[in-house]
Amino acid sequence: MAQTIELNNGVQMPIFGLGTFRIRDYDVVYKTLDIALNIGYRSFDTAAVYHNEHAxxxxxxxxxxxxxxxxxxxxxxxxxxxxxxxxxxxxACNHSLQQLDIDFVDLYLIHWPGKQGLKAEDAKNKDYRKQSWKAMEKLYKNGKFRALGVSNYTISHLQELLDKCEIKPAVLQVEYHPKLVQTDLLKFCQHNNIHLQAYSSLGVGNLVSEPKIIELAKKYKKTPAQILLCWSTQQGIGVIPKSVNPDRIAENINIFDFHLSTQDITEISSLNSGTRYCWDPQGIYKKKKNQFSHFQLQMHKYYLDKG
Known part of the structure; x- marks a missing residue:
């Protein structure tokens, strides 16, 4: 199994990375990255809303x-x-570079298709998306970003972007796991040479207790988490599982020494029920009064709780 993906602009991207959502304390960040680098991780996923870029x-x-x-x-x-x-x-893009104290970011994404504070149906969201992408294209041309992409975009959002952009998105990062097999979205990305990267690959911990996953873990002498992650990467889907536990950090990336059979991949995919464990970007196009994006509400609540 290839451990890197060539993006549509030629940039090589590791198919496996470390997610850092909710890892904010500097000592925890340092310890986690120390463990990850020692094990062999070479890709790290952060975001402005994670408030850990500086750390x-x-x-x-x-x-x-x-x-x-x-x-x-x-x-x-x-x-x-x-x-x-x-x-x-x-x-904001330049601020991220300053916080990370680096000259360039390898991949920079629009995190969410709507602007915080706007209702989901507000037509201004489309204008804001366009303005944001233009700003990112400018920084890409100036060498500040090696690749551009989006997160939590639907097919409609992607098509809108592809119709107007000068520089195509190289990556789409979305929730993707056996309970949420977004086949149409994956096919759209493949057709347009956009790499799909999954977050919440373990279903925020729920999927490791699925009987079918446990059965396959025993069959392959691997952990349920390794089965789930291999299911994604073997289909060419990138993953960025998050952990601060040394054993799990090591366990998660240890998936390149076995292959799931085609039948087993199909059986895992049959678990699909359309279940989302995270925010739903479909709401950006729905016409419901007073509907704010779930992403915005959840992030706002998280940072109110955390201070």
Whole structure:
């Protein structure tokens, strides 16, 4: 199984990365990245709304030399916060670079198709998406981003972008797992040479207890998490599982020494029920009064709780 994906602009991207959502404390960030780099992780996923870009940047400044690595040896992904859609996008992008203390980001994504504070049906969301992408294209041309992409976009959002953009998105990051097999979205991405990267590959922990997954884990002498992650990567779908547990960090990436049979991949896919464990971007196109994006509400609640 290939451990890297060639994006549509020729950039090589690891198919396996470490997610960092909700990892904010500097000591925890440092320890987690230290463990990950030692094991062999070379791709790290962050975002402005995670409030850990600065901690990640500081940790990498110390840790890369420790392992004989340089900036070009790792792949860093970050994302534009929903509040920064529009004219604020360029400034926000530059702020992420400053927080990470690096000259360029390997992959930069629009995190959410709507602007924070706007109702889901507000037509201004479309204008903000366009403005944000234009700002990102400018920074891409200036060498600040090696590749551009989007997160939580639907087929409609993607088609809208493809119809108007100068630089095509290279990556779509969405919720994707056996309970949410977005076949049409995957086919659309494949047709348009957009790499699909999954988050919540383990179904926020729910899928590891599925009887079928447990059965296959015993068959392959692997853990349920490894079965789930291999199910994605073997189909060419990138993954970015998050953990601060040393054993799980090591376990998660140890999936390149076995292959699931075609029948087993099909059986895992049959678990599909359309279940989402995270926010639903479909709401951006629905006409419901007073409907704010679930992403915005959940993120707002999270940061109110965390301070």
């Amino acid at each position: 990640i940047g500081c940790a990498l400044k110390t840790l890369l030399p420790k392992y004989g690595l340089s900036r070009k040896d790792i792949f860093i992904t970050s994302k534009l916060a929903p509040k920064d859609h529009g004219l604020e996008a360029e400034s």
